[in-house]
Amino acid sequence: MKALCWEGVNKLAVETVSDPVLRNDQDMIVRLIAGTTCGSDLHLIGGYIPFMRSGDVIGHEFLGEVVEVGDGVRRHAVGDRVVVSSFVGCGRCWYCTHDLWSLCDNTNTNPGIGHVLFGADTAGIFGYSHAMGGLRGSHAEYVRVPFGDYGAFKVPEGVDDTSALFVSDSVPTGWMGADLGGVGPGDVVAVWGCGAVGQMAARAAMLLGAEQVISIDRIPERLEMTRRYIGSEVIDYTATDVGAELRERTGGRGPDVCIEAVGMEAHSDSPVHLYDQVKQQLRLQTDRPTAVRQAIHACRKGGTVFVLGVFAGAVDKFPLGAVINKGLTVRGAQQHGQRYIPMLLERMAAGELSTAHLATHTLSLDEAPRAYDMFKQKSDGCVRAVIRPGG
Numbered sequence: 001m002k003a004l005c006w007e008g009v010n011k012l013a014v015e016t017v018s019d020p021v022l023r024n025d026q027d028m029i030v031r032l033i034a035g036t037t038c039g040s041d042l043h044l045i046g047g048y049i050p051f052m053r054s055g056d057v058i059g060h061e062f063l064g065e066v067v068e069v070g071d072g073v074r075r076h077a078v079g080d081r082v083v084v085s086s087f088v089g090c091g092r093c094w095y096c097t098h099d100l101w102s103l104c105d106n107t108n109t110n111p112g113i114g115h116v117l118f119g120a121d122t123a124g125i126f127g128y129s130h131a132m133g134g135l136r137g138s139h140a141e142y143v144r145v146p147f148g149d150y151g152a153f154k155v156p157e158g159v160d161d162t163s164a165l166f167v168s169d170s171v172p173t174g175w176m177g178a179d180l181g182g183v184g185p186g187d188v189v190a191v192w193g194c195g196a197v198g199q200m201a202a203r204a205a206m207l208l209g210a211e212q213v214i215s216i217d218r219i220p221e222r223l224e225m226t227r228r229y230i231g232s233e234v235i236d237y238t239a240t241d242v243g244a245e246l247r248e249r250t251g252g253r254g255p256d257v258c259i260e261a262v263g264m265e266a267h268s269d270s271p272v273h274l275y276d277q278v279k280q281q282l283r284l285q286t287d288r289p290t291a292v293r294q295a296i297h298a299c300r301k302g303g304t305v306f307v308l309g310v311f312a313g314a315v316d317k318f319p320l321g322a323v324i325n326k327g328l329t330v331r332g333a334q335q336h337g338q339r340y341i342p343m344l345l346e347r348m349a350a351g352e353l354s355t356a357h358l359a360t361h362t363l364s365l366d367e368a369p370r371a372y373d374m375f376k377q378k379s380d381g382c383v384r385a386v387i388r389p390g391g
């Protein structure tokens with residue numbers, strides 16, 4: 001079959017790879033209907049995430065049709081249209097039974113690397129670093145889905161393919177930021193980043209009762225899209241001092257909850273950013289935490305900062321003084337899709353949550369390298385490029 005392979009830093013190619021086969025009795029084989037680009041892919045394409053190998057199939061946000069099920073699969077049958085969580089959970093370990101699915105103890109097939117990097121191994125994820133299992137990704141004609149009963153969810157009739165696709169990864173990620181960030185009725189929430197993840201975090205904050213939601217980015221089309229489709233206030237961080245602007249808009253107090261949806265390749269014009277970039281490129285630090293620092297500074301005393309953006313290792317100039325002296329709660333997580341997907345599909349079927357506007361471009365699998373190039377450059381207003389292997 002054809003698949004999109006990582007062939008080195010900034011090198012993607014469509015290649016022929018072997019078809020996936022059932023390996024365990026809880027596996028399913030899914031024929032891809034649609035997959036999409038994600039900001040997390042950019043970090044591995046750019047070479048910022050270690051333990052990638054030439055020939056790795058990338059892609060982790062996808063929807064498809066079940067074409068084969070293992071003997072142990074109980075909840076799915078051939079023909080089901082399913083959306084699949086990007087992180088794989090076994091459904092039985094301590095973490096899965098505590099709804100902390102991206103921390104599953106059983107699905108990372110390369111245990112040990114995470115132990116060195118983070119002090120413990122995390123769950124496996126499709127199409128990502130071998131530190132997270134190196135499972136084959138979804139930008140392909142078919143994909144093997146381990147623990148299909150837990151990770152795949154049947155899409156309700158009334159929800160179309162393109163809308164449901166994002167429930168695989170960006171929608172639950174955004175929801176988790178608002179939910180575990182503790183957003184409640186009356187809160188003021190600021191969200192850094194107007195990509196799909198940031199937009200979905202802003203929407204989740206509103207649905208959880210936030211009174212005011214302010215989204216921050218610099219790309220005009222994204223700011224406009226967020227204002228129009230999500231309904232949040234927006235700030236262009238290149239046009240103003242974000243901290244001062246947030247204080248101004250929140251009666252001097254600052255947001256109750258700050259959600260960072262930017263990640264390790266944050267952009268900035270400040271001199272500290274140049275320092276971060278040079279250190280990152282020389283591999284003296286793994287990440288550029290520009291938006292995290294800003295969120296910590298802007299957050300109100302006693303508030304919460306939730307980091308959704310992906311970081312790989314150590315950062316410099318982390319404002320620990322602000323955390324302790326302002327009494328902040330700082331949290332972060334990779335998404336626990338299985339915890340939220342059924343509720344999110346229900347909300348989509350009820351018309352409370354819409355995502356179709358995120359799909360700014362649709363391309364074939366052969367055109368996938370171009371899709372990623374456009375997504376990386378944010379050119380032509382690209383927010384998410386949807387890749388349809390079947391055309």
Ligand SMILES: NC(=O)c1ccc[n+]([C@@H]2O[C@H](COP(=O)([O-])OP(=O)(O)OC[C@H]3O[C@@H](n4cnc5c(N)ncnc54)[C@H](O)[C@@H]3O)[C@@H](O)[C@H]2O)c1
Pocket residue numbers: 038039040041042043169170173192193194195196197198216217218219222237261262263264265266267268290291307308309310333334335336383
């Ligand atoms: N935690 C998870 O499970 C999870 C899941 C999916 C994605 N992610 C991560 O979330 C992040 C966002 O993903 P995405 O798909 O929306 O990416 P994206 O690249 O489409 O969007 C990132 C946005 O951040 C903006 N930005 C850059 N620097 C900024 C700054 N200093 N302040 C404010 N905005 C800034 C960019 O202009 C861009 O619009 C990435 O780091 C991705 O890896 C995490």
Ligand SMILES: [Zn+2]
Pocket residue numbers: 038039040041060061086169170
């Ligand atoms: Zn993702």
Ligand SMILES: [Zn+2]
Pocket residue numbers: 089090091092093094095096097103104105106107
């Ligand atoms: Zn588990």
